[in-house]
Amino acid sequence: MPVAGTPDEALGMTRAGTATHPSPVVEAQVMLTRASGAYDVLSLSVPPAPMWERTRPGQFLVLPGDPARGRTLPSLLWVAGVSVDRIHGTTVDVVVPAGHPLGAAQEQRLLGPLGRGFGLPAEPVPALVAGHEAAVTPLRWLVSQLRDRGSRVDAVLSADDPDRHLEVGALRRQAASVVLTTGAHLERAVTDRLDAEPELAVVFAAGSRPQVRAVAAAARRAGRAVRVAALDLAEPVLCGTGICGQCDVPVDGGARMLRACLEGPVVPGEWLVDAAG
Amino acid sequence: MQRGEELPRVWIAPGAVDDVRGLLRFGSLDRLLVPVGPVVAEHAGAAAPGPALVHGPGPGGVEHDAARGIPLLEAVDRLRWCATRGLRTVVVVRGQTPSEPAALAGRLCRGLEGDAVGAVEVDLRAADDQQALKVMARLREETPRDLLLLARLSALQADLVGVARGAVAGGAGAVVVCGSVPLGRGRWWSGPSTGAISRSGVQALAQAAQEQRWPPVPMVAAGGVHDPDSADAALAAGAVAVQLGTALWADPTVLWSVAAHLEGRGDPADRTG
Ligand code: FES
Numbered sequence: 385m386p387v388a389g390t391p392d393e394a395l396g397m398t399r400a401g402t403a404t405h406p407s408p409v410v411e412a413q414v415m416l417t418r419a420s421g422a423y424d425v426l427s428l429s430v431p432p433a434p435m436w437e438r439t440r441p442g443q444f445l446v447l448p449g450d451p452a453r454g455r456t457l458p459s460l461l462w463v464a465g466v467s468v469d470r471i472h473g474t475t476v477d478v479v480v481p482a483g484h485p486l487g488a489a490q491e492q493r494l495l496g497p498l499g500r501g502f503g504l505p506a507e508p509v510p511a512l513v514a515g516h517e518a519a520v521t522p523l524r525w526l527v528s529q530l531r532d533r534g535s536r537v538d539a540v541l542s543a544d545d546p547d548r549h550l551e552v553g554a555l556r557r558q559a560a561s562v563v564l565t566t567g568a569h570l571e572r573a574v575t576d577r578l579d580a581e582p583e584l585a586v587v588f589a590a591g592s593r594p595q596v597r598a599v600a601a602a603a604r605r606a607g608r609a610v611r612v613a614a615l616d617l618a619e620p621v622l623c624g625t626g627i628c629g630q631c632d633v634p635v636d637g638g639a640r641m642l643r644a645c646l647e648g649p650v651v652p653g654e655w656l657v658d659a660a661g
Numbered sequence: 662m663q664r665g666e667e668l669p670r671v672w673i674a675p676g677a678v679d680d681v682r683g684l685l686r687f688g689s690l691d692r693l694l695v696p697v698g699p700v701v702a703e704h705a706g707a708a709a710p711g712p713a714l715v716h717g718p719g720p721g722g723v724e725h726d727a728a729r730g731i732p733l734l735e736a737v738d739r740l741r742w743c744a745t746r747g748l749r750t751v752v753v754v755r756g757q758t759p760s761e762p763a764a765l766a767g768r769l770c771r772g773l774e775g776d777a778v779g780a781v782e783v784d785l786r787a788a789d790d791q792q793a794l795k796v797m798a799r800l801r802e803e804t805p806r807d808l809l810l811l812a813r814l815s816a817l818q819a820d821l822v823g824v825a826r827g828a829v830a831g832g833a834g835a836v837v838v839c840g841s842v843p844l845g846r847g848r849w850w851s852g853p854s855t856g857a858i859s860r861s862g863v864q865a866l867a868q869a870a871q872e873q874r875w876p877p878v879p880m881v882a883a884g885g886v887h888d889p890d891s892a893d894a895a896l897a898a899g900a901v902a903v904q905l906g907t908a909l910w911a912d913p914t915v916l917w918s919v920a921a922h923l924e925g926r927g928d929p930a931d932r933t934g
Contacts, residue, residue: 408686409914449911451853451887454720458911495687495914621715621723623910626683629712641711646683 410445410494415475417487422547423518424487425464428476428494436474439466440501441526442590442613442650445478445494446624447486459486460617460624460645462521463497465528479521479550498624499649502526502588502611508534509585512608513559514574514599515541516567516591517548522613523590524555531558538584539563540577542570542591567591571598578606585609589653592616593633600653610653615644662694662749662779663807664834668879669693670923671892671916672837674906675753675782676728677851679712684909688917690748694779697739698753700765701730710735722852723907724844730755733765740774749779751811759795767803780809782837790823797831811881813837816862825866826875833878837904838862840884852907856885860898867899887915889922896926 412428419425430436447459464477480486502522505511511530513523520541527537539559543549544567556562565573570591578584587603589596590613603610614633615622621630626646635642635655642651662668673681675696684690701710713728731739736752743750752769754762766781781804785793793812800810812828814821816838825836840859842850859882870877882895883904892903903923908915 448914451721451908451911452891454853456720456722456852456907456911457718495912498686621718623913625687625910625913626680627678627913628715628910629679630715632711643680643683646680 408495408498410496412476412492412494414486414489414492419482420479420551421549422482422545423479423550424482424484425551426478426480426487428478428492430474430476432468432474435497436466436476437468439463439476439497440503441522441529442501443497443499443522444615444617444624444645444649445476445496446498447492447494457621458495458624459484460615460622461486462518462617463525464521465525479518481518495625499615499645500647500651502613502650504529504533505535505586508536510536510538510581510583512538512540512574512577512581512584512587514539514570514587514589514591516570516595517543518550518618519590519592519613519616520550520555521590523588524551526588527555527558536560538577538581540565540570540573542567542573542595567595570595571602574599575602575606578603578608586611587653589613592618596653597656601657603653604657611650612653612656613649614642614651614656615649662809664809666809668809668835668881668902670902670926671920672696672751672881672883672902672904673909673916674883674904675699675751676713677906678909679728684913684916687913693916693920694751695743695748696753696782697731697736697743697750697769698782699728699730699755699784700733700736700752700769701755702757702761702765703732704757716848721854722850723910724848724850727847727849733768736765736769737772737774740769740772740777744774744777748777750777751780751782752778753782753784753813754800755784756796759792760799762796763799763803766800770804770808775805778808780811782811782813784813785824785828786813786815786818786839786843788824788827790820790827793824793827794831797828797833801832809834811835811837813839813883814862815839815841815843816858816865816884817842821862821865822869822874825869829876829878835879835881836866837881837883838866838900840882851884853885853887853891856887856891856894859884859886860895863895863898863900886919887911889919892919892923896923 416427461478515523587610589599596612631644632641715725756762812833840855879901882900886903887908
């Protein structure tokens with residue numbers, strides 16, 4: 385359950401400043417672990433809260449570090465899906481590397497969901513999703529939401545090891561086409577898809593910083609709208625809560641830095657392209 | 662806050678916490694001093710402002726560069742941001758000459774948002790006793806009478822007691838004893854593994870105070886504090902307060918759990934000097 389009030393009560397203060405925000409501290413129970421290639425897909429049972437109904441692909445959870453045991457930094461996990469069921473409760477899916485200690489945990493304190501996720505187009509529009517390895521996690525969920533709204537979706541997925549493609553089978557059932565490639569060729573494959581399918585109107589991308597920048601540039605060259613997750617959860621030093629500054633990316637032609645975990649992670653891809661000049 | 666006033670039990674490390682906006686989601690900062698800085702003067706050829714570059718994590722810590730700092734204009738913006746939310750700040754200043762930190766602090770204290778400045782901290786980890794005296798004295802001249810000034814010292818610096826003595830003679834009302842390990846080339850090792858180092862510095866100063874080798878002021882232990890137990894250990898060594906840095910990267914809510922724990926421990930003045 386949310387650890388409501390704990391921080392504020394600690395300093396004997398009112399909750400005036402935070403009253404409109406739900407507590408982002410969640411006690412989750414690990415209900416199910418399912419192996420999937422290089423990953424484990426975990427289902428977490430969380431206390432029901434309105435925030436879960438608003439959670440979107442592109443938002444993430446922070447698994448706090450444990451400095452007393454030498455784990456100095458937290459782990460960041462994409463929310464892979466949320467199911468709100470009045471009878472069975474609220475379940476949140478996450479994807480972790482196979483063998484991650486979270487898979488063996490029974491209960492886990494998490495922070496989140498944090499960040500700004502992918503917005504869905506108001507009308508059904510043909511869309512291309514492009515992602516690399518575990519960063520495909522939010523895109524997979526996005527694809528089902530786009531399909532539910534009647535959008536046709538094509539996918540370009542990259543991985544540097546075939547085992548690190550995330551649940552391609554499930555995506556194949558939903559996407560009109562799925563192209564598999566390697567990380568180095570993601571941009572090329574995106575460009576090819578956009579050239580071949582002129583009706584694709586918008587691109588959604590997630591991956592490493594250079595990859596999302598390259599995909600954003602490709603989409604822009606092709607005259608398509610593009611939204612990217614400007615945070616790569618695979619990077620080794622991240623806090624996810626906006627305080628360390630390691631996720632900063634230059635935007636607006638380099639005129640300002642975007643704190644991706646706080647102001648994003650999902651931002652218009654054009655911001656990154658302009659920064660690259 | 663004024664010299665002699667009771668220090669908040671928990672402080673936020675300025676280099677580690679580059680931006681406190683994210684923290685507000687987890688609790689209120691009303692009773693803390695929000696760090697603004699390190700504020701640095703702009704020099705030709707200096708590194709672009711920004712957070713410290715982290716080279717990588719390891720067991721018990723992270724290897725990182727010193728925070729590059731923020732320019733004066735950015736500091737004014739952040740002070741304004743704090744002022745509009747009723748938050749008090751500790752302005753952290755750094756400089757390449759003895760007068761530079763004082764000049765920066767003076768401009769911020771005299772500016773429109775000067776009321777939001779609750780304290781000023783200056784980094785003396787590379788200073789000797791005479792430099793410490795000079796830097797603090799200039800800072801004292803440029804800042805409002807009785808504003809709390811803190812000197813950041815390294816538990817590992819050669820003449821820790823001498824530098825502390827110089828800082829207090831110059832006007833420091835408290836010292837922050839830092840456990841980060843200098844690795845050379847501007848790099849540092851910080852994190853939970855440095856707790857024993859900051860405590861050893863606090864203990865050395867507490868011992869020196871008993872021997873009347875420096876006029877004691879309250880000590881803030883910075884380094885390795887990551888939970889109530891490690892905060893207790895810092896207080897047992899002689900600190901009255903703790904500063905949290907990379908521990909907040911691991912889990913920002915530790916700020917409030919440690920504060921709650923220390924709030925329950927009674928009057929820190931009983932443990933001063
Ligand atoms: S990951 Fe630390 S500030 Fe964004």
